[in-house]
Amino acid sequence: MLRALLALLVLANALLFVWAQGWLAPIWPAPRQAEREPGRIGAQVRPELIVVVPSRDMGAGGATPRSVAVACMESGPYSDADIGAAEAALEVANLPKGSWVRERVQLPATWVVFAGRYVDAAPRKAREAELQRLGLPFELIEAPADLAPGFVISRHASRDAAELALAALGDKPIGDLRVVAVPPPPLQHWLRAPEADGDLQARLFALDRGFKPCAGRP
Numbered sequence: 001m002l003r004a005l006l007a008l009l010v011l012a013n014a015l016l017f018v019w020a021q022g023w024l025a026p027i028w029p030a031p032r033q034a035e036r037e038p039g040r041i042g043a044q045v046r047p048e049l050i051v052v053v054p055s056r057d058m059g060a061g062g063a064t065p066r067s068v069a070v071a072c073m074e075s076g077p078y079s080d081a082d083i084g085a086a087e088a089a090l091e092v093a094n095l096p097k098g099s100w101v102r103e104r105v106q107l108p109a110t111w112v113v114f115a116g117r118y119v120d121a122a123p124r125k126a127r128e129a130e131l132q133r134l135g136l137p138f139e140l141i142e143a144p145a146d147l148a149p150g151f152v153i154s155r156h157a158s159r160d161a162a163e164l165a166l167a168a169l170g171d172k173p174i175g176d177l178r179v180v181a182v183p184p185p186p187l188q189h190w191l192r193a194p195e196a197d198g199d200l201q202a203r204l205f206a207l208d209r210g211f212k213p214c215a216g217r218p
Helices: 002-020 037-043 083-092 121-134 159-167 198-206
Strands: 071-078 101-105 110-116 139-141 150-156 178-182 188-196
Touching: 071 083, 071 198, 083 188, 110 121, 110 159, 121 150, 150 159, 159 178, 188 198
Parallel strands: none
Antiparallel strands: 071 188, 101 188, 110 150, 110 178, 139 150
């Protein structure tokens, strides 16, 4: 019995060796030799015809540039005193003709619910503490001179809207809160490139003039 088992084992090993060598290929396909280099070369179809072609999207340095969408870019606001130097920087940069424009923006006057004016620090701090106790939002303004320093509780586009906001405070002890008009700020100047492609955006950023995506303005 042991001799028969040993004979079967020897025969099985012999068959496995014959199969592994591919001698039984006509009736039994040989195993794939995935890790043997000659097998890979033999599987190639005319490898000498293979040519590596660089992508059309590759830059000169071999890196693929990111696709940058056309966007509106702007810098500002500039005062009357500063706009000249800012424009000169764009002109020296030789940007494409007509790629940028200067825009003048005059913001309108506003109406505010106001507390003040508090020239002395002590009453100003006391009024600030009272507004905090009442839970009213506020901001300290330092212009215009006839109102500063004082506290703006809310801003509105019209006198009627400001009066309604003041009336909505109800029976709170509002003290000297009142509605006042705040004159418009000085004329603003903006530099805008309405249709900046990727190259123009990069050149605008390089100028270090604070260019950023355009935002809606009043």
